[in-house]
Amino acid sequence: MNPVNYLYLAALLFTIGASGVLIRRNAIVLFMCVELMLNASNLALVTFSRMHGNLDGQVIAFFTMVVAAAEVVVGLAIIVSIFRTRHSASVDDSNLMKL
Amino acid sequence: MSHLLAAAGGNSPSIPAPHVEYGQLSPMLVVFGAAIAGILVEAFLPRRYRYGTQVAIALLALGGSFAAVVVLAAQGHATTKSGLLAMGAVAIDGPALFLQGVILLSAVVTVLMYAERRLEPRLNGHGVDAFAAQGAAVPGGEQERQATTAGFTTTEVFPLTLFAVGGMLLFPAANDLLTMFVALEVFSLPLYLLCALARRRRLLSQEAAVKYFLLGAFASAFFLFGIALLYGYAGSVQLGDIADVVSGVAPVTPALAVTTQNDVLLLLGLAMVSVGLLFKVGAVPFHSWTPDVYQGAPTPVTGFMAAATKTAAFGAFLRLFYVAFPGLKWDWRPVMWGVAILTMVVGAILAVTQQDVKRLLAYSSIAHAGFILTGVIATNRQGLGAVLFYLLAYSFVTLGAFAVVTLVRDSKGEATHLSSWAGLGRRSPLVAAVFALFLLAFAGIPLTSGFTGKFAVFQAAAAGGATPLVIVGVLSSAVAAFFYIRVIVLMFFSDPQAGGPAVAVPSPLTATAIGLGVLVTLVLGLAPQYFLDLAGKASLFVR
Amino acid sequence: MNSLIPLLVAAPLAGAALLLLGGRYLDRLGHWLGTLAAALSFVLGVLLFSDMLGRPTGQRAVHQHLFSWIPVNGFRADVSFQLDQLSVTFVLLITGVGTLIHLYSVGYMAHDERRRRFFGYLNLFLAAMLLLVLADNYLLLYVGWEGVGLASYLLIGFWQHKPSAATAAKKAFIVNRVGDMGLSIAIMLMFTEFGSFAFGPVLGGARQASEGKLTAIALLLLLAACGKSAQVPLQSWLGDAMEGPTPVSALIHAATMVTAGVYLITRSGAIFNLAPDAQTAVVVVGTVTLLFGAIVGCAKDDIKKALAGSTMSQIGYMVLAAGLGPIGYAFAIMHLVTHGFFKAGLFLGAGSVMHGMDDEVNMRHYGGLRKYMPITFVTFGLGYLAIIGFPGLSGFFSKDKIIEAAFAKGGTEGWILGLCALVGAAVTAFYMTRVMLLTFFGEKRWQPSARTGEEPHPHESPATMTLPMILLAFGSVFAGGLFALNSSFLHWLEPVTGHSEGDSPLQPLTVTLLTTVCMLAGVGLAYLMYGRSPVPVTAPVGSPLTRAARRDLLQDDFNHAVLVRPGAGLTASLVYLDSKAVDGLVNGLAATIGGISGRLRRIQTGFARSYALSMFGGALLLAATTLLMRSV
């Protein structure tokens, strides 16, 4: 199969993720969409790795996973703490500061 | 990283240990080591010893790291001996060392502000700082009450900050996109947490954190996808390699022959990587987080972000564009022109109607990002030196300004609404005068560091053929001056409100922080030659 | 001897400085000090005059260079003096009459607490006036020119607590400034034309310049003369200037300053002679003014204003004469001198009357004063006879010569001018007789004083006041005859002004007869109107002409409608414009930025997702433009 198709898929996933960030309200879902974007990048990296015939892309993908994991830890901590305060996970409720 | 491939493909039983120049990486290693030590302190030391130990560790580490930077620079690593470390992942050169120095100094000032315990009213005999008693406790809940009464403090902020500093040190030195990404995350994640840890107005603080986190992650995703595309185009994430591919110097492999046909990969990758960096820099239209986060975060953290994050991000920005994409100058310059103009104009105009001093400084930082961008766009050595100098100047002014913000307090903590700053000049002439000095430096009034910096970047931009940018910069400086002046008017020419805020008397820590700010602002304004030389000498990237 | 010339100016100047800076310590002696300074100047003038008489005609003019004033490359203005026959004539008139009026003021101002300052101003005036006539270049003349304007301003407004006085002073200064504009532009023109504005080079080199330029210079000088000498159309200030103390009116607004215009034209004769169009303008101005002033003089009930109209008219004669060129210069100056005597005398007499009548100025409230103030009556009467041109007295000789010269202009022009001058003589006789009758004859029409509420008790003035009046009366009687004797005055001035006889269609004797007839007609008419029947205390409504004349022939109304009111409107609208449009633009810019800021702020909604949207949009834009840049 032409690896380019994986790139299209990656782009699609990335777009879906980005749209999710823009559309969804729940902080957790929103965050998951970001994760989707990261994973889209991973897919692209791996595909390119394959195309170029070197492993750099795959290595980067591993790094990305670690980073994503770390991000989850921090992100969930923040989201949970705000959820406990506001009893809502909607990002639209966090709207004290504006203008 | 093609050696990895070679190692894997060779099916060799022993993977050769990568060569790492520990000595030259020592600034980062010291900071990271200290950060881990700080975690251990949190884990094992009784609560009452933590504060002192953490402050000591942080200051020692930062001091040591700075000393290492100085030694490295003195040894010539900034100029003649500059080179790539850790198998090409990290560069040690002028800009890297210069910016690391700036970041470390900012961090020292930041730690001084963190350690300040005289501003908040004492609780049960414990001096407390600007951070939440217990970050995990629900604001206004029983748990928080208990923690507060017990006089708890979140001493984790010191190791967190050290981690962030470590990441920031790495960021401008990162010579491949992967390292850059990792560094970005290493300094971003602790900052997300730090933002959430304000002692007062915790709702705002949490909101700032969640906004910063979500948007930061969003930006990181763009950055990463950009990396993927660039990797796809060039087959490497090393900046030098990318530059070679772009300029057609690199040997053409079959895969490259395919991918380099498609400039879309390159240009799209460039654009998306830029998004990530412009987000950190706070450039329009990726700036919207700045005011909210600056307002909500604990003020020392805000100061740290405004100074160090900006420095680190611009360092990476410069390296990326000067090392990897000089060949694409004609593609990215026009776009950056647009971004710079937007940033200067929107930052300046939006600040005009702000009512909160921290938000005001946030918009000011946006406008300043625009000014610095004009220096970046100059794409000449002058421009590089100018940006380095500007970052040095700006860091200290902004840290000083936020340090002053921590002093002006009423019963609810910091009084950041501008109306409560009215008449400050009558009550505390010295504090008001110092703040006025910082504002004038922000406004770029001659004889302050802000002017020298602005002059340097504008001059470089003009020399680089970006005269229209200079004109826009000059005009938005005029608009920007308006809101700085407005604050001065409030402080000096308005009558104080009854029951308005008082200026807390700080401990020597904050006083030192402010004093450093004043000193640097004046020295860089009156006799900047030494530092201009330094920046000038440092203004060459290694490839 | 020449080194004394600067002292002529210095003496009164020092007096002025001393009196104005001396403070209260000089209050008791100040007036005598001032009089002494004036007298000293007079003595110096006499010395210089006799010295000059002792020299042959060709060597009479002398120069005295003092110092270089404004040297800028080709522009050289010096403080240096020129004393010739013309200047010395003026010097004697100014210092002579000036000293007498100082003396008069000692008595007249005796009860004024600010008398010291009054004398300071008078001395200042003398200094400036002497500078004016002694300067050897136009720029220095200009200094004196404006200096007398300043003194006039200070003295008209001497009683500053009276709003009318303050207004009159300001008006005088500003109207004069309009004239001064002419002088200063004339000097600039001289500089660009000749590279100099000293009398010698300019008047000597005038022949080289084009007639157009000369006409321009001459017209500008005429404008200046109009302002200073209260000639139409800049005459409106003189009547109001009577708000000043009467000695001031006598010295400045009758005898000396107002004649400076005549001096300027005569001094610049070399230019005017080469600019016939400008000369025509001069005679027109002179003729119109002599009639204008005379008509106004007929209608005024205020004794000083009537005399002011007369002054205007008499100066009109002088300007007319000066405009005739070499035919008339000398006669202009001669009339100027004789007028200086009799008009000063008349004013001093008027002041004496006012002094005795509790500062009443309305002639309709006088009457029958000859019995109460005999000296005043006699001296005033002699001045009256002089001014109407009663044969044998000063005015007879000088005015007659001017009328002759007007006819001598020749052609239709000569006839018109001559006839106008004759009519003027008749009207002069009419209004002066009216003044005389209303004041000294008829029954008492005294009214309770506005100040004290009592009827005045007229009495003769003290000796300090009567002595000058008597001396001036001598001048009024004999000066003309003396000057006319062997045409001595003409020969005296001829080296400076030149002279030609002109071409009169009438015999001199005919003119004299005509003049006398006209004069008698005027006197007779006045007697018919005011001498035979009682004069009403309040002025009758009168004919439209009378009413217009009372209002200075509507000159002020005209100025008000054409200049003042539109000017005020312009100013007000400019003030509005400045704050709304010019400044509004600035503030509007600031407001616009503020407005944009306020609107732009709303994109900062506080919603993280909308921030993400803007980032996303930004990323798209960034990518799109980067790609576009490549494809372009």
Added chain:
Amino acid sequence: MSYLLTATCAVPAAGAVLTAALPAGSSEARRRASKGVALAVSAATLALTGAVAASLDTGGARYQLTESHTWIRSFGIDFSLGADGIGAVLALLTAVLVPIVMLASWHDADPVRNPDGTFENVRRTQGFFALVLAVEAMVLVSFLATDIFVFYVFFEAMLIPMYFLIGGFGDRAGGPDSAAQRSYAAVKFLLYNLLGGLVMLAAVIGLYVLAQDQGLATFDLPTLTGAIADGKLVIDPTAEKLLFLGFFFAFAVKAPLWPLHTWLPNAMGESTAGTAVLITAVVDKVGTFAMLRFCLGLFPDASRTFGPYILVLSLIGIVYGALLAVGQKDIKRLVAYASISHFGFIIMGIFAFTSQGQSGATLYMVNHGISTAAWMLVAGFLISRRGSRLIADFGGVQKVAPVLAGTFLIGGLATLSLPGLAPFVSEFLVLVGTFAKYPVAGIIATFGIVLAALYALLLYQRTMTGPVKAGVEGMADLRLREVLVVAPLVALTLFLGVYPKPLTDLVNPAVNATLSQIHQTDPAPAHPVAATTGGEHE
């Protein structure tokens, strides 16, 4: 290398720091000490400036007493100073006026006494006097700098102390919203001038970059003007025009030239009389001075191109300022508009490109400084007595305070350029110089003298004459300190009106040098006559 010029600038700067550091003025003695120190420093500065002027050799080089200290090598910036006639004369004006302003403002900055006897804002006194010295130091550097960057830096930096002077110290005669009015005025002053300065900054940078490209990485004015004159530095006409406009805009705002003037009435109206004098007589002069020194020297061709347009603007300014002065209700605003009219004359003189015009303009700067100072300071005394700035609140003052009224009149007469007083000399020179090249402009400008008489005398009439108004009755006449303030100004006005030669001798060589830079000569008279003035052939 002598250090005279550096010393001249450094003394007031050091004095400013010293004054600011003196103990707070909670007692009369302490306040007097800080005032005394400031006054002594300004006197020392006057002596130094006098020494500068005295040691100039009128036949010598263009810039004398030059000195140069490396400042920012990276940008080719040296702290170079040098005095020419124009700069020295203006420096002297500054040094003369500052002690007078201090003396006039002696009590203007005393702290407000609270009802309980304590003082609010005890550092006011030191603040005021330190700021005045700071302004003096910066103005002196501006007049003596021969490095464009140094000039620019101090040209801009002086805005800050000026801003605090305007915004921080009012004349206590405003209405209830005077604080708001004052800060509005201060902000307007600062922003307006800052905008001008920033535009100039762009031009300064542009010039530097252009020069750098041609191997002249310097801000040194003599070097640059020399290179431009020799053709070593070639600026293309469009760039030259833009650079000229950039420089000129800043100076035109500062001067101020119509229609950029609207900050001046606010600033002068709301500040103390002393500050108003500093603005109009000292700080604004830097603008006109800089036109003469920088615009003409650096951009000769553009100067010639724009000269006529600027002339038109200055003409409008002359008439417009005068008309607005006539229409003012506020004494200080009236003086401000009068100044706008006068600045029109100065700028017209500069851009007429004749030696009379430019010498006249330079003298005009000095004379306007002196005469307006006299006028404004007396107005300040008047206003502080009555507690009002409105003309309508006065009347009949001459009756109760004759000396005050007299000096006010002299100030007014100087303003209307009465011959014999100093302003006449300069105004006439400007008019002659303009007339020689642009007769129509000269004639229109002459209308200004009529309007000047109108506003000056109207003001005098309305405030000083007529019956004594309520609120004026008990008004005290000038005190000794106030007499000491006015006397030297009046004396100078008289002296320079009669004998301006010492100044013209200093100014002429510099003006001739400027004119030759822009390749202009005086027009020759149409029919030159022997140059004797008639005075010497006795």
